[in-house]
Structure formats: structure tokens, C-alpha cells
Amino acid sequence: MTKTWKILKLQYSTDLNGLPNVITKLKWSCTATQVVNGVEYRAEVYAPLELAEPSSESFIAYQSITKEMVISWIESTLGEAGISELDARLQWIIDEQFNTTQVSVTNPFS
Numbered sequence: 001m002t003k004t005w006k007i008l009k010l011q012y013s014t015d016l017n018g019l020p021n022v023i024t025k026l027k028w029s030c031t032a033t034q035v036v037n038g039v040e041y042r043a044e045v046y047a048p049l050e051l052a053e054p055s056s057e058s059f060i061a062y063q064s065i066t067k068e069m070v071i072s073w074i075e076s077t078l079g080e081a082g083i084s085e086l087d088a089r090l091q092w093i094i095d096e097q098f099n100t101t102q103v104s105v106t107n108p109f110s
Helices: 067-099
Strands: 002-016 019-036 039-050
Touching (some): 002 067, 019 067, 039 067
Antiparallel strands (some): 002 019, 019 039
């Protein structure tokens, strides 16, 4: 399973304990793809996240933030258990797609 993170939205406080433009909340998505018997299956999970307040020593100016930094904040906030739960959920969604006996069809009438 290959995962891809997206940062959908950032929200910041213009002044938080003397620090300017501190990201306090964000919305993220994680998309997983897996090829099974030559067919690619896809799953996506998205959620909001509230971030811990940074210390003045760990603060990074808004203009210097990278996508990789934000992803590391998400992973750190979710923790090992949260990441394991996310991976399991993505895998379950993919498994349901290729193990299903349900088929979507068009109406047999007009």
C-alpha cells in the first residue's frame, strides 16, 4: 500500500503568546493505493486536526513551513497508535473494494 498525504487547509492565529501566524488547526487527507491482481484500488481518509501550541524555541515562521513539516506534525500528533489505526482503516477500505460481492449497476428501466 502506497500512501500520499495532502494538506487541504491551514488555519492560524495571527498572534499566539507573542508568536505571529501560528498554525493551530489543519485539515488533511491521506490516500492509499494498492494493486491487486493487476487492478489498482484506492482509499482516502480525511480529518481535521488541532495542533499543540509550539514553544518559542520550536516555532517556525509561517513562510518557512514546508509540506513535509506539516506531515510530520500530523504523524506526531496522531502518534504511532493513530498511524496504525489510519493504515488499518485505509487497508480495510481497499480490501472491501476487491473482496466485495456487491456490484453497482444501472437501472434496468428508463
